[in-house]
Amino acid sequence: MKEISKLLDYRQTVRVVDATLRDGGLVNSFYFSDEFVKDLYDTNKRAGVDYMEFGYKASTEMFDQSKFGKWKFCKDDDIRAIVGENDTNLKIAVMADVGRCDYKHDIVNRSESPIDLIRVATYLNTIPTAADMIEDAVRKGYEVSCNLMAISNVQESDLVVALDILGQTPVDVFYIVDSYGALYPEQIARVADVYMNFAEKYGKKIGIHAHNNQQLAFANTIEAVGDGVDWLDGTYSGMGRGAGNCAMELLLGFLRNPKYNIAPVFQFIEKHINKLKENNVVWGYDLQYLMTGLYNQHPKAAIQFTKEKRTDYYEFYKEVIEQD
Amino acid sequence: MKEISKLLDYRQTVRVVDATLRDGGLVNSFYFSDEFVKDLYDTNKRAGVDYMEFGYKASTEMFDQSKFGKWKFCKDDDIRAIVGENDTNLKIAVMADVGRCDYKHDIVNRSESPIDLIRVATYLNTIPTAADMIEDAVRKGYEVSCNLMAISNVQESDLVVALDILGQTPVDVFYIVDSYGALYPEQIARVADVYMNFAEKYGKKIGIHAHNNQQLAFANTIEAVGDGVDWLDGTYSGMGRGAGNCAMELLLGFLRNPKYNIAPVFQFIEKHINKLKENNVVWGYDLQYLMTGLYNQHPKAAIQFTKEKRTDYYEFYKEVIEQD
Numbered sequence: 001m002k003e004i005s006k007l008l009d010y011r012q013t014v015r016v017v018d019a020t021l022r023d024g025g026l027v028n029s030f031y032f033s034d035e036f037v038k039d040l041y042d043t044n045k046r047a048g049v050d051y052m053e054f055g056y057k058a059s060t061e062m063f064d065q066s067k068f069g070k071w072k073f074c075k076d077d078d079i080r081a082i083v084g085e086n087d088t089n090l091k092i093a094v095m096a097d098v099g100r101c102d103y104k105h106d107i108v109n110r111s112e113s114p115i116d117l118i119r120v121a122t123y124l125n126t127i128p129t130a131a132d133m134i135e136d137a138v139r140k141g142y143e144v145s146c147n148l149m150a151i152s153n154v155q156e157s158d159l160v161v162a163l164d165i166l167g168q169t170p171v172d173v174f175y176i177v178d179s180y181g182a183l184y185p186e187q188i189a190r191v192a193d194v195y196m197n198f199a200e201k202y203g204k205k206i207g208i209h210a211h212n213n214q215q216l217a218f219a220n221t222i223e224a225v226g227d228g229v230d231w232l233d234g235t236y237s238g239m240g241r242g243a244g245n246c247a248m249e250l251l252l253g254f255l256r257n258p259k260y261n262i263a264p265v266f267q268f269i270e271k272h273i274n275k276l277k278e279n280n281v282v283w284g285y286d287l288q289y290l291m292t293g294l295y296n297q298h299p300k301a302a303i304q305f306t307k308e309k310r311t312d313y314y315e316f317y318k319e320v321i322e323q324d
Numbered sequence: 325m326k327e328i329s330k331l332l333d334y335r336q337t338v339r340v341v342d343a344t345l346r347d348g349g350l351v352n353s354f355y356f357s358d359e360f361v362k363d364l365y366d367t368n369k370r371a372g373v374d375y376m377e378f379g380y381k382a383s384t385e386m387f388d389q390s391k392f393g394k395w396k397f398c399k400d401d402d403i404r405a406i407v408g409e410n411d412t413n414l415k416i417a418v419m420a421d422v423g424r425c426d427y428k429h430d431i432v433n434r435s436e437s438p439i440d441l442i443r444v445a446t447y448l449n450t451i452p453t454a455a456d457m458i459e460d461a462v463r464k465g466y467e468v469s470c471n472l473m474a475i476s477n478v479q480e481s482d483l484v485v486a487l488d489i490l491g492q493t494p495v496d497v498f499y500i501v502d503s504y505g506a507l508y509p510e511q512i513a514r515v516a517d518v519y520m521n522f523a524e525k526y527g528k529k530i531g532i533h534a535h536n537n538q539q540l541a542f543a544n545t546i547e548a549v550g551d552g553v554d555w556l557d558g559t560y561s562g563m564g565r566g567a568g569n570c571a572m573e574l575l576l577g578f579l580r581n582p583k584y585n586i587a588p589v590f591q592f593i594e595k596h597i598n599k600l601k602e603n604n605v606v607w608g609y610d611l612q613y614l615m616t617g618l619y620n621q622h623p624k625a626a627i628q629f630t631k632e633k634r635t636d637y638y639e640f641y642k643e644v645i646e647q648d
Contacts, residue, residue, distance in 0.1 A: 007510055184578070185509065185543060186331055186550065214574055215536075219509060219543030226510065249611060250538055253618045254508070263641060266611060270637045287573065287590060294577045313594045317587060 007222075010257040013230045015050040018248060019209070021071050022053040022095050023233075023240035028281045030055055030069030036272050037071070037082050040236070045090045046264040047252060051117055053093040054079055059102045079114045091116035095147070096137075098122040098129045103136055110141030120171075121147040124154050127162050131169045138170040145173035145207060145231065151191060152182035152296050159194060167202030173231050174199060174206055178220065181213025181243055181293035185223035192227035207231030210246045212238055213293025215285050217246040222254055236265065237273045242299035242306075243289035282306055287313045291320045331546075334581040337554045339374040342572060343533070345395050346377040346419050347557075347564035352605045354379055354393030360596050361395070361406050364560070369414045370588040371576060375441055377417040378403055383426045403438045410438050417441035419471070420457060422450040427457050434465030444495075445471040448478050451486050455493045462494040469497035469531060469555065475515060476506035476620050483518060491526030497555050498523060498530050502544065505537025505567055505617035509547035516551035531555030534570045536562055537617025539609050541570040546578055560589065561597045566623035566630075567613035606630055611637045615644045 020040060021032060037054075044052045055071030063072060070078045074094045086092060092115050096103055107118065118137040122130035130146055137144045146166055151159070166174060176191055183191070188208070195206045208224040208231070210217040221232055234251040238244035249269065252262040288302035291313075297320065305316050344364060345356060361378075368376045379395030387396060394402045398418045410416060416439050420427055431442065442461040446454035454470055461468045470490055475483070490498060500515055507515070512532070519530045532548040532555070534541040545556055558575040562568035573593065576586045612626035615637075621644065629640050 007508070184331070184546065212539075214577070215539055215542050215571070218539050222508065247539070249614060253538070253614065263638065266615075266637045266641050269611060270635060274635055287593060290573060290577065291590075311594060311598055313590045314587065317590050 007226060008256060010255065011225075011230065012257075013205070014225065014255065014257065015207075015231045016048075016248075016251065016255070016260065017051040017053060017093065017207070017231060017233045018044050018049045018235065019053045019233045019245065020235040020239050020248070022055050023245055024235055024283070025055050025069065025071050026241040027239065027283045028069070028276070029067070030071040032069060032071060034082070039268060039272060041082055041090070043236075043264045043268040045088050047248075047261050048257075048259040049090060049248075051091045051093045053095060053119065054082075055094060057094045057096045057101050057103070057106055057118075059100055059106070061102060062100060074115075076108065076113050076115065083114055086114050091143075093117035093119055095119045095121055096133060098126040098133065101133070103133050107137060107140060107142075115142065117143040117145065119145045119147055119175075121149055121177075123149050124158055124162050127165050131165060134166075134169045134171045144171050145175055146171045147175040147177045147207075147209060149177045150179040150298075151176055152178055152180050152187075156194060159191075160198070163195065163198035167198045167204065172205060174204055175209055175231065175233075176206065176224065176229070177209045178211055180296055180298060181211035181217070181289065182296040183220060184214075184216065185219055188220045188223045189227050192224055192229055196228055205230045207233065209233040211240070211293070211299075212243040212245060212285050213289040213299065217244070218250040218254075221246040221251060225254075237269050239273070239276075239283055242283065242303050243285050243293070244283040288316055291317055295320050295324045297323060331550060332580060334579065335554065336581075337529070338549065338579065338581065339531075339555045340372075340572075340575065340579070340584065341375040341377060341417065341531070341555060341557045342368050342373045342559065343377045343557045343569065344559040344563050344572070346379050347569055348559055348607075349379050349393065349395050350565040351563065351607045352393070352600070353391070354395040356393060356395060358406070363592060363596060365406055365414070367560075367588045367592040369412050371572075371585050372581075372583040373414060373572075375415045375417045377419060377443065378406075379418060381418045381420045381425050381427070381430055381442075383424055383430070385426060386424060398439075400432065400437045400439065407438055415440035415467075417443055419443045419445050420461075422446040422453045422457065425457070427460055431461060431464060431466075439466065441467040441469065443469045443471055443499075445473055445501075447473050448482055448486050451489050455489060458490075458493045458495045468495050469499055470495045471499040471501045471531075471533060473501045474503040474622075475500055476502055476504050476511075480518060483515075484522070487519065487522035491522045491528060496529060498528055499533055499555065499557075500530065500548065500553070501533045502535055504620055504622060505535035505541070505613065506620040507544060508538075508540065509543055512544045512547045513551050516548055516553055520552055529554045531557065533557040535564070535617070535623075536567040536569060536609050537613040537623065541568070542574040542578075545570040545575060549578075561593050563597070563600075563607055566607065566627050567609050567617070568607040612640055615641055619644050619648045621647060
């Protein structure tokens, strides 16, 4: 049984990361209004959130800038237009995907940028490139995390090798990323245990980014807190790809550090989120996401099902188990 | 850490109870079509569900029968019109609320009834009446469970007294009922531990009925499975009062006993549940339910908020904390 005494208290080392613009941007192609982004930034400050992820540092060579909102590219000037000099306790993060980011060129020295944290996202088969991106970002002065995606599809014997390689880089945080929303809390506990061995060996922190395919994004996140995971991703109303993420409002309701404040989150959601939903921006738990989560598959077929406004769940179930 | 080996296997003693008509009936005043109820019965049989709760045995003296669908009263003839002689593995349950049921008169001998299980629902301050109802039902030949409601508002020192009284009755199952959706998985583990002491002492089983105010109904239910809780309530699409319950589709996806079959659940939901939602039958997670859950309050104010189609979450939040 977990020590509830530890959960009623709090760990100074816990950090909350708002990933609304980044993971939520996958739902609306990053077309957020400036008012939305400014209000989100203000809300995060008032709520005591530690990091706000603005989006991706995607390659403008690979991606057509006319087809996405600006937060797919997160140019420093666009961030500065929102945060100014950001003389606050809220730090600024962006995600850099292995293979989709011209990091050597597009990420400048931290001293010249409003960004504080580079989140390198990688699958297990691109760890050496991820390691190079980590080295590059640390050399430029940034805090750096490494998000190991689709962890539910990874062999534990491969995972330990990956963590040992990453442990030897100057990365600050290893992330558990349940991209498929496939893991149960018991499995999170086991994965966290594997991560913890390397975190302790190399002096790193651990983070978690959960998906809500089985209504477990929040449950898995608080399971992880009890297992010693310090960096916690949330998004407002759980906005994120497919079934979405751990809801910020649930997470801040759970955490006991008095620096966190849930009231501004309610104000933000009231003002902005229902409006998004009325404009047919769709995310959140539904049967199609449960199915891909249950069978440990990428949610892309479920996202397509949603896009086509299909409701023939049973047909889709047969498609999913055929892929299995 | 929980033994995942035990979760990948299964316990023969686990029982799944479909509470859709009963808890879902609280959302639509028990006005289900006969086709809905017949299809649900057939689906439960095909899905391997162990018990189907048809509704309440409410007093026709206290409640006006013209203001509710028939499943608030669960007359034996109405059940028989659906299940005939019910010569199946699916057992039939009804709920009998302390103080709202003329149990001595309305519950006849099991030999003359299609019902198998009486679920006595009580708050802690009416345990002696619950004990009398349990004795009455067992004398008449029924299986009997006792649902201890609003457990999150109960002192542990009172709970142990209640469980010791109930342990001395011939009840078969003690239920943990998180009526307010207030408990975290860590707390479920602790409550289950308290229950387990008395279950072992008196040879009883333990059950759980969870609510989804904090998106934890499923997570709390599977936490409980890992803690030795055997009787698990679910409802299709989580249909139930306020934020709803543990979703049957999630629960059957998790359980490993080959007798359970998730496919019919998808078929039922596809045919019936979206139609209900289109007819403005509303349930499920939303901020107002998170707030009452977080502050361990009865959801009635949140249900009223929903009914009035209010979206001023922040105002409601201030109302909730004023009640605190």
